[in-house]
Amino acid sequence: MEKLPKIKEFNAPDGYFDGLQDSILQRARKKNQQVYWKYAAAAVLVLSLGIWQYGGNKSTTSPVSIDDQAMLYIESNQWTAEDVLSLSDDPNAILDQILEEELSQINSEWPEDDWF
Structure with missing residues (x-):
């Protein structure tokens, strides 16, 4: 100290x-x-x-059409073909339209002259 x-x-x-x-x-x-x-x-x-x-942040993107929304659900595997057909009023008309589109593509790829 x-x-x-x-x-x-x-x-x-x-x-x-x-x-x-x-x-x-x-x-x-x-x-x-x-x-x-x-x-x-x-x-x-x-x-x-x-x-x-x-409130002030308005979206500048355009709304997506119903057909585009359905395609997004189908492509993301959230909806199956059966789901889409069950939502339709006339599923046979949709199937006929798909068949016409598919057949027109097949016919354009294989001309009839080349079959024989």
Whole structure:
């Protein structure tokens, strides 16, 4: 203990404790006001992003037609051919149309002159 330097006695300035309570309360009020501003700014930011995302962000893509939607479901293997036919009013008409398209492609690939 003898090696530690001696500390001079600390004396508070005259009248320091008279205004201490008021200065502490003023600082605490300023900090509370600053905290409210931070929360208010964060709330405004979140609300503006929400409005922009859900209200102001209009989609610029064109709507997909019903036929294209059906093809997307079929190609993604969510619908089978039976599902599509069951949704139709006249499944035989759809099957006839498919057969006509397929037969026209086959006929164009195999001309009748080359059969014999």
